[in-house]
C-alpha cells in the first residue's frame with residue numbers, strides 16, 4: 001500500500017546528519033526495526049538512482065503522529081531534493097517492510113551494534129520500550145567518527161541514565177574484526193543485532209564469527225546503497 005503524506009519537520013540531528021519527520025498516515029503500521037520506501041513526486045536535482053530510497057524508521061511505533069527517518073548528507077540528487085522540500089509538501093511512503101524485528105521479550109542479553117545512521121531502528125525500539133521492565137540487559141555499541149557526528153547522542157545518554165538495564169558504549173575508531181572478536185569475551189551469552197553500511201556490517205560479523213558467535217545469534221540489516 002502506498003500513502004501520500006506531508007513533511008512536517010526537518011532537523012539536523014548531528015554533523016552532516018538530517019532527520020525528516022512525516023505525518024503518520026493512520027493506516028501506516030510498523031514494528032521497531034522495519035524500513036519504509038520514501039518517494040519524492042519529482043527531483044529538483046537529477047539522480048541516476050531515481051526518486052526513492054529505503055530508510056529504517058527511527059521513531060517509536062507508539063508515536064501515532066509522526067514517522068521519522070534519518071540519513072547522512074551525501075550530495076545525491078535525491079537527498080538534496082528531500083532536504084530542500086518545504087514543510088507541508090507531499091511525499092509518498094510505502095507500507096513498512098522487513099524482517100529485522102527487534103525483540104519484544106528478552107530471553108537473553110542483547111547487544112545492538114550501530115554504525116552511524118544505523119542507529120535508526122534501535123532508536124525506534126528504545127523509545128518504544130524505555131519505560132518497560134526488561135528481563136535482560138541491552139548494550140548499544142555505537143560507532144561514529146566523532147561525538148559531533150553521532151545522531152541522538154544526548155537522548156541515548158539520557159536513556160542509559162534512566163534505564164538500569166541499558167548501557168551505551170561509544171566507539172570512535174574504525175571498526176576491525178579484531179575489535180569485535182575481543183568484545184565477544186564481554187558478552188558471551190548475547191544475541192547480536194548489527195545495522196549500518198554493508199562494509200561495517202561485514203567487518204562486525206567477521207569479528208563476531210572470529211570470537212565464536214554462531215550465525216543464529218547474529219541478526220543484520222545492511223543499509224545497501226551506502
Ligand SMILES: Cc1cc2nc3c(=O)[nH]c(=O)nc-3n(C[C@H](O)[C@H](O)[C@H](O)COP(=O)(O)OP(=O)(O)OC[C@H]3O[C@@H](n4cnc5c(N)ncnc54)[C@H](O)[C@@H]3O)c2cc1C
Pocket residue numbers: 035049053054055056057069070071072073074075076077078079098117120221222223224225226
Ligand atoms: C533495509 C534498508 C534500510 C536502510 N535504511 C537507511 C537509513 O535509515 N538511513 C540511511 O541513510 N540509509 C538507509 N539505507 C540506504 C539508503 O536507501 C540509501 O541507499 C543510502 O542512504 C545512500 O543514498 P544516497 O542518496 O546518499 O546515495 P546514492 O545516490 O546511492 O550514492 C551513493 C554515494 O555516492 C555519492 N554521490 C551520489 N551522488 C552524488 C552527487 N551528485 N555528488 C556527490 N556525491 C554523490 C555519495 O557519497 C553517496 O553516498 C537503507 C537501505 C536498506 C536496504
